[in-house]
Amino acid sequence: MKFSHQREARCYGPGPGWKRLANAVFEHDSGARIHLSGLVRMPDKKTFFSLSRSPECRDGWKHQRVCGNNRKRGLMSWAVNMLGA
Secondary structure, three states: OOOOOOOOOOOOOOOOOEEEOOOOEEEEOOOOEEEOOOEEEOOOOOOEEEOOOOOHHHHHHHHHHHOOOOHHHHHHHHHHHHHHO
16 A cells, blocks of 8 residues: 555666766766766776866866756766767
8 A cells, every 4th residue: 555645766777878886886888987976087097087176176067057966967977078078
């Protein structure tokens, strides 16, 4: 029996091309990884970007705001944008 205040649990997976590696780590098909603390590792495994370092953090914040202040979606769009740049 389901009560009116109970809702079905929805499981929203990461966007297309992303897979979850750990609780807070996601990897893109290209090899880019993000951590929800704000760290982005590019596919060359030597280049890192962070939401806490200027001036690159301004772009990350911009993507986060565009994605409705959702940190995970903002980091994913920021990483994909840097892959194409």
